[in-house]
Amino acid sequence: MNVHSKITGTGSFIPSVVKKNEDFLNETFLNEDGSPFEQDNGVIIEKFKAITGIEERRYATPDLNSSDLGFFASEKAIKDAGIDKEELDYIIVAHNFGDVKSGSIQSDMLPSLASRIKFRLGIKNSNCVAYDILFGCPGWVQGVIQAEAFIKAGIAKKCLVIGTETLSRVVDKYDRDSMIFADGAGACIVEAEEGSTDKGILSHATVTDVMDECYYLYSGKSFKEDSDSNVHYIKMLGRKIYEYSLTNVPLAMKTALDKSGVDITDVKKIFIHQANEKMDEQIIKRFFRLYKTKVPVGVMPMSIYKLGNSSVATVPTLFDMVKRGEMENQEVNKGDVVIFASVGAGMNINAIVYRY
Template sequence: MGVTITGIGSYIPSGVASNSSFENHNFYNEDGSPFGYKNDVIIEKFKAITGIAERRYIKDDLTTSDIAFFAAEKAIADAAIDKETLDYIIVAHNYGDVKHGTHQSDTVPSVASRVKHHLKIKNPKCVGYDVLFGCPGWVEGMIQANAFIKSGIAKKCLVIGAESLSRVIDQHDRDSMIYSDGAGATVVEATDSESGILSHTSATYTYDEAHFIYFGESNNQELNDARKYIKMYGRKIYEFALNNVPNAMKECLDKSGAGIKDLKKIFIHQANEKMDEAIMKRFYKLYDETPPDHIMPMTINKLGNSSVATVPTLLDLVTKGKMEHQSIAKGDIVIFASVGAGMNINAIVYRV
């Protein structure tokens, strides 16, 4: 039995925020002191490190549950299934529904319950719940769906990664330029084919690393604002990822029985272009190999970092032939990998 992706869909917001849109922002350091460079220099250095030229933001009247629903509809249509036959709806996110202009996250009911409501599914045996696992949330949702199906308690699961980080960014923090919005969804089923999840691995590091990404106050200390914003220690995350993600990917690949030369694509969380490239090179170095050309498709340049949505959105674009020099075919071995708040790491080796 294979636990196979039979349908996929994504929602990429129409709102484009280019790097130039940050030219008039007032950036401060964490201690509230003014940033030591002019904005054009900050933006130039940011682009060189992250690879991000623009990112996508949702419209004011939308929330995370809305875009999760949009992606889910596409995945269900792509799988050509009756939505009433879904056993689980698993939605990975981190901040719930934050409506435009509000200061509070809304997580009651869960995003999964809201998606099920939007889909107008009547079957009460279709269970919806949320996963809070940082950026690796969609990958972890896939691992959970795999467990449900392998155990026999489910036949079909809908796994969604959706986030609207534009609602939780501090405009006075340089790191705000990293984040974006988006959603990706997959229908996962038990099939008789040899395709599907071959192996997986997950880990949570918290002894020193738990608060590398956190919710904190604005860098502009003159603001009388009770709001909290997404914050991170970028250098610590970079070092953590390089020291741990390649080893997790190797563990997963070795467990699958496939070899490094069998690997056709690496779908890695779109966190930072330089970091992802360094992870890939270190991963291949563990096998004394050099990465092949086009092995790692990237969307961060145009779509930014939409957290849990990056991997399924990337997979959807490649699957649908919407990325130059990128394609996958039946029987290809690919790997999904992610790292994020928690600090969590996970990977899946998958046969298309």
Template structure:
């Protein structure tokens, strides 16, 4: 028995923020000193490395659980199921609900419970809980859904990935331009045919790598140093990802028994265009093959990095035919993969 995705949905906030909206930001070095060159140069370098031109921010009256509800509602409708038949709601995020203009995270009750409430699901046996697993959280939620369904603990599971990273960034850190807001959701159930999840890999590297992403003070020394923002050691993450993600993907694919030539698409966490391209190139190099054309659809150019939302959103957009020059058809083999805070890595091979 496999498990398969029977419905998808995503919510992309309407507020579009272009790179040039950062033209007047006072970007600083870690020690608080100015760069010494204009923001036009910062933006040009940023675009060349990350591929990001635009990103989406939630409206001021929206929080992470609101975006998640909108994506979940679409996924349930797309699956054409009775919402009361859901056995679990698994919600992957990192920072909870953070109201616009505040610095405090709110996770009581859990965001999964809030979504269940917004969906007006009455069934008390629909268990709702959150997971914190960095950017790979949605994929990890799918792996947990797989375990629940295969063990007989559940028949249907709703897995959500949502985040409002725009609320937890340091405006004086140029890395703030990477992050965005969004939500993606999927409904999963048992598959009686050859479709579904075929194999998976998951790992946490928590020695030297544990704090590559962390909460740290603003680069502006005049601001309250006790207020923390999302920070990262970008070069270390890049090197870590290139060393470990391709190997995890290969282990996963080899376990599935699927030949590399039969993989139609690779949906990788939309973290950084250059890093994602390097990961895919190294992955194919492990098989002594060149990267096929159009193997890796991307959404980061216009949507930015919305953490746990990037992979389920990308998959939903592909199924809707909204990613130019890319499509997924019945029977296609797809690799899903992600890397993020923890440092966590996971992947699964899936037959559509």
């Protein structure tokens, strides 16, 4: 009997603290060399909104860490799937910085976030293997790909895949890019299902480029000259990432779609990493251009305008929100072919073609 991998449950946790663009009006933004910008913050913020599409973002409350957010999303996914948590074979958690306590300058990844979440879930089964993956923003998508591999290999039947992050705690407040980042968590249950292989995960593709691209996203010191040089924050070469993504993400998506045998006209939704609205729009345009066709209306749901960029959490939270009917004029129906795609630190790109 043929076995395929199917997402049977989803869950997300959207933090309660809303940080609006106007809340940055009194911040001091600096250039990389420590010099001030010529424009005032009002102009900087308007330009930022025009490019990224971000109007507000969500931050976790001080009492919650990444593992807590992941736990909340996991509870919802397990309930949605209607499974016994003790039957889970794997818990795969994607993140970038582990648990960073509010006001701390240190990441805490001992024990792993996966172990912490398994503990919070109260799973006693020793054969439920819990581990973390560091794969940049595409981490959750890669976790789903790994779950698919375990299922295809016959060593797993049920996997919990989580993407969770509190990027608000690793940003340099003097860097205007700090306005991009946000917190959140999304999770899903991936299960083995017997029958036709023309459903669930149909195909996938993953790319890692490092020769020129390895440090497009990196840890670096604050732009404020007299700050502690030993304390590092998330930094990025925005233009480099933009150019790299526009060229390479559509190609990776095409590789995945061509493997699936699905026609481009059958793709109903693309759940792409919420990195930058303009960038995502151009990626999708270039993807459809590869097939000499126009972008269908409504094919790309977007949540970045109100949730910001929560890295590994953007794709699973977006999918969960659409699935639950929480996004206006967006829905997924049985039989729909969707694509999950992401790009991020590494530089890594991945894509999954999935029949809902």
